[in-house]
Amino acid sequence: MNKEKRHEIFTRLRAENPNPVTELEYNSPFELLIAVLFSAQATDVSVNKATRKLFPVANTPETMLVLGVDGLKSYIKTIGLFNAKAENAIKTCQMLIEQHNSEVPQTREELEALPGVGRKTANVVLNTAFRQIAMAVDTHIFRVSNRTKIAPGKNVLEVEQKLLRFLPKEFLLDAHHWLILHGRYICTARKPKCDACIIEDLCEFKEKTSS
Template structure:
């Protein structure tokens, strides 16, 4: 895929959705961090249902830490892997209190040192909370990048590095949101809905379908 085609792809995605953001609900960097930790192998819809009950009660490191592991589990037990996530969130809250004055750190190394925070989670927080041009490659972005040939790669790290290299700079800040939404709602795993895709004529996927919107 050439540079001009990539530029046109992201121009169309931007024109269609000029201010994309995560579908996770949050009102502070801390709320976003906790929501992203909870979202691993879970849906944003499921996480939002839980945090709508949790955050009015506890939305600071001190308040969630005070709930304790068992108290937190009551709010997140509908989310997959909730036992491990509760342990990680409580440990993360303790570290934020002890090491970061209860603030979410604005750098990758400190974020990735928090329990339950890997590279993808750190990238989401750096991008969405702090405006860094980071690329959080999830299953949707991995699929879309390979299928369209925007940034093909054998693993998430390879796709991440290629996206950072190939996506025109003017689009880097929002690119991962556009690609997630494209993968979640149009370029779906089993049957991509090519017939209703904004970039169908630019995409280099060989087995296009006629499927459009519902």
């Protein structure tokens, strides 16, 4: 795909949604970190349902640590992999208190050192909470990047690197949100809604669907 096409694709996505935001509900970098940690292999809807009850009770490292693993589990048992996620969240709270003055760190290295925080989670926090240029490639972004040929790659890291390299700078800060929303609602896994897609004429997917 040439750079003119990429520019037009993101021009249209931006025009449709000038200020895209995550669908996870949060009011602080800590709440976002915990919500993203919970969201692995779970839907944002299920995470929001749990955190709406959890965050009024525990929305700082200290208050969450007081809950303990078992206490936290009772709030998030509707989320997949809740046992491991509760343990990681409590360990993360402990590290934030002991090593970061209860603040969420703003570097990838420090974030990835936290239990349960991988590259994708770190990228979401850096981009969404701290407005740093970072590309968190999940299944939606991986699919859209490969289907459209915006940034095809064999794995998530290759797609991430290509997106950062190929996309015009003016779109880099919000590209993650546009792509994830496009993959979630339009360029869906089983049957993409090509007839409802605003970039259908620019997309290089060979097996487009029609109603």
